[in-house]
Amino acid sequence: MNFWLVKQEPSKYSWEQFIKDKETYWDGVRNYQARNNLQTMKKGDLLFFYHSVIGKEIKGVAKVTKEAYPDPSTDDARWVVVNLQPVTAFKIPVTLDDIKNHPELDSIALVKQSRLSVMPLTKKEFKLILNMGKTKVAGV
């Protein structure tokens, strides 16, 4: 299993909306590096959902329910989406500051590559952040 972090501005698509929808496809990625990460995702992989710009915090955990397929929001064959379902909300949101202040997390892509919207995490990093959110997920 692989671990990921995806970003979205809550004014565009929020965690709260995601919970209401129960499932969504992650569209609008128009960056090759992010796209390549989407294509690498496997069903059952776990992701953190991060709110950029407003909040700047990780809100919860989601899982991949369908692997990459062509983005229905464009005719351009280069872009893909995956389907995601919410798994659990964090008891405590983990902020960008929390991550920057953690010695083992201050060099992850979220901090170093602020414009990348889909990025991989190691299992160790995933566990650390999960603990900071006071949240548990089966199998991690």
Add this chain to the structure above:
DNA sequence: GCCAACGTTGGC
């Protein structure tokens, strides 16, 4: 194929 111009993202 280089690189200047431009557009977008996202932290501040």
Add this chain to the structure above:
DNA sequence: GCCAACGTTGGC
């Protein structure tokens, strides 16, 4: 709301 960083585009 500003602007730095960075990715993309297009002229040469």
